[in-house]
Amino acid sequence: MTIENLSVNKSFGGWQKQYGHHSKTLNCTMRFAIYLPPQASNGKKVPVLYWLSGLTCSDENFMQKAGALRIAAELGIAIVAPDTSPRGEGVADDEGYDLGQGAGFYVNATQAPWNRHYHMYDYVVNELPELIEATFPVSQQRSISGHSMGGHGALTIAMLKPERYSSMSAFSPINNPMTCPWGKKAFTAYLGKDKATWAKHDASELMRQATQFVPVKVDQGLSDDFLTEQLKPEVLEAAAKVSNYPLELNLHEGYDHSYYFISSFIEEHLRFHANHLNK
Amino acid sequence: MTIENLSVNKSFGGWQKQYGHHSKTLNCTMRFAIYLPPQASNGKKVPVLYWLSGLTCSDENFMQKAGALRIAAELGIAIVAPDTSPRGEGVADDEGYDLGQGAGFYVNATQAPWNRHYHMYDYVVNELPELIEATFPVSQQRSISGHSMGGHGALTIAMLKPERYSSMSAFSPINNPMTCPWGKKAFTAYLGKDKATWAKHDASELMRQATQFVPVKVDQGLSDDFLTEQLKPEVLEAAAKVSNYPLELNLHEGYDHSYYFISSFIEEHLRFHANHLNK
Numbered sequence: 119m120t121i122e123n124l125s126v127n128k129s130f131g132g133w134q135k136q137y138g139h140h141s142k143t144l145n146c147t148m149r150f151a152i153y154l155p156p157q158a159s160n161g162k163k164v165p166v167l168y169w170l171s172g173l174t175c176s177d178e179n180f181m182q183k184a185g186a187l188r189i190a191a192e193l194g195i196a197i198v199a200p201d202t203s204p205r206g207e208g209v210a211d212d213e214g215y216d217l218g219q220g221a222g223f224y225v226n227a228t229q230a231p232w233n234r235h236y237h238m239y240d241y242v243v244n245e246l247p248e249l250i251e252a253t254f255p256v257s258q259q260r261s262i263s264g265h266s267m268g269g270h271g272a273l274t275i276a277m278l279k280p281e282r283y284s285s286m287s288a289f290s291p292i293n294n295p296m297t298c299p300w301g302k303k304a305f306t307a308y309l310g311k312d313k314a315t316w317a318k319h320d321a322s323e324l325m326r327q328a329t330q331f332v333p334v335k336v337d338q339g340l341s342d343d344f345l346t347e348q349l350k351p352e353v354l355e356a357a358a359k360v361s362n363y364p365l366e367l368n369l370h371e372g373y374d375h376s377y378y379f380i381s382s383f384i385e386e387h388l389r390f391h392a393n394h395l396n397k
Numbered sequence: 398m399t400i401e402n403l404s405v406n407k408s409f410g411g412w413q414k415q416y417g418h419h420s421k422t423l424n425c426t427m428r429f430a431i432y433l434p435p436q437a438s439n440g441k442k443v444p445v446l447y448w449l450s451g452l453t454c455s456d457e458n459f460m461q462k463a464g465a466l467r468i469a470a471e472l473g474i475a476i477v478a479p480d481t482s483p484r485g486e487g488v489a490d491d492e493g494y495d496l497g498q499g500a501g502f503y504v505n506a507t508q509a510p511w512n513r514h515y516h517m518y519d520y521v522v523n524e525l526p527e528l529i530e531a532t533f534p535v536s537q538q539r540s541i542s543g544h545s546m547g548g549h550g551a552l553t554i555a556m557l558k559p560e561r562y563s564s565m566s567a568f569s570p571i572n573n574p575m576t577c578p579w580g581k582k583a584f585t586a587y588l589g590k591d592k593a594t595w596a597k598h599d600a601s602e603l604m605r606q607a608t609q610f611v612p613v614k615v616d617q618g619l620s621d622d623f624l625t626e627q628l629k630p631e632v633l634e635a636a637a638k639v640s641n642y643p644l645e646l647n648l649h650e651g652y653d654h655s656y657y658f659i660s661s662f663i664e665e666h667l668r669f670h671a672n673h674l675n676k
């Protein structure tokens with residue numbers, strides 16, 4: 119596995135870096151960002167928070183806008199932000215912002231033309247952590263978080279692989295993609311028409327049926343333009359009641375879908391993950 | 398004076414907003430951003446930090462990337478970020494990123510074709526504060542800060558109008574524009590060839606001759622690609638020694654010219670300004 123360093127910025131005593139590498143899983147060149155806190159320079163292996171971004175985003179949005187590096191530096195946590203889909207000229211795409219490049223939805227596509235490259239689930243669960251843990255001074259302690267489409271990704275991945283994650287969290291996640299326009303469009307394209315397959319990547323379905331619990335924290339703004347049609351936190355909440363999943367769901371008056379919301383509460387999420395990563 | 402609200406985002410209990418307005422000074426429509434901390438919603442008039450951005454930036458970069466709103470919310474300071482030049486189809490421009498739109502250099506242009514719109518000095522010193530103080534729950538206490546070209550702007554404006562600003566600060570400022578490529582190009586275009594005119598907008602020249610002192614803090618990364626050719630903090634430092642200006646200049650190993658640097662030290666700047674604004 120060879121990776122190429124693309125950029126380096128010192129921040130809060132640690133290092134924010136971008137790397138490019140050839141992904142076997144995605145069959146293309148991928149870019150990711152990593153923040154290594156100061157503790158990682160002192161021979162200590164630090165735990166990793168994986169951050170999954172939302173529609174149209176890349177590895178850059180979270181690192182630039184969330185205000186997370188200050189807290190990661192204090193807590194001694196690395197942050198890894200992958201891109202949101204396979205990329206490149208030979209990679210299938212769609213004119214919509216909500217399908218194709220920038221909209222991988224963290225599933226393994228089974229349908230043409232998407233199945234040639236769109237295996238973001240395997241990439242995030244397996245290939246990327248293997249690469250990170252082989253390359254950087256990090257431990258195998260992992261947590262996962264994300265925003266919107268990435269919130270869907272974080273919750274579903276952690277519930278599908280609870281043994282791999284100490285904790286999960288989300289900002290404004292797509293909680294029930296099987297029933298919302300974004301999810302129906304993407305799942306139809308990537309997974310076909312079989313709703314039993316969709317259910318395996320629906321956070322509310324997974325939470326309703328869960329028997330093994332991952333510590334979880336979800337924050338949602340009540341002035342979010344996508345709240346009612348696309349996000350549906352009430353469905354996740356109802357699912358948690360069925361399985362007695364210990365869901366912490368916080369609703370915030372006045373906050374919207376932007377990084378101005380995420381940055382306001384990212385500190386609470388990082389401290390939540392740190393508590394579980396350091397157990 | 399009529400202004401149009403263009404966007405609203407709740408952040409850290411306060412409000413980040415963008416407005417458009419017709420500027421008489423600049424003879425075009427301008428956009429600015431303002432962060433109103435929670436204290437401004439409680440009938441209290443809060444002081445204002447004006448932030449001047451660098452080349453190619455708009456009113457958005459600082460609000461999105463600096464991580465400043467958290468601290469402004471705690472300290473009860475409003476932040477106002479103007480655009481970096483006049484804008485629009487009828488406004489003169491240049492192919493270079495370092496002249497014309499996005500590169501107003503915070504001076505009043507005297508040379509054609511720039512003199513029709515490029516009066517950023519008057520806009521920042523007079524028209525914008527008048528508009529802000531007439532429209533929002535803010536006091537007439539002002540501080541000023543900025544980055545790179547905006548650092549030059551903040552230092553020169555506060556030294557030219559010391560009675561208007563409680564404190565000034567800068568990240569990676571262009572300290573001696575008269576002698577660096579960015580400054581020589583812009584000053585020649587906007588101000589003509591008379592170097593006596595240039596000197597009135599050169600932070601090092603102003604500091605060398607100063608008799609009235611504004612509290613000042615400057616931070617500079619030592620891995621900044623522009624350090625030697627464009628920024629020249631050593632010239633500012635030498636000037637401060639001549640006039641006994643109480644300059645606090647902090648040099649930081651490993652940090653570059655980006656917002657990853659600014660965000661690492663913005664908290665110290667906001668606390669510095671708060672101490673002087675609340676006297």
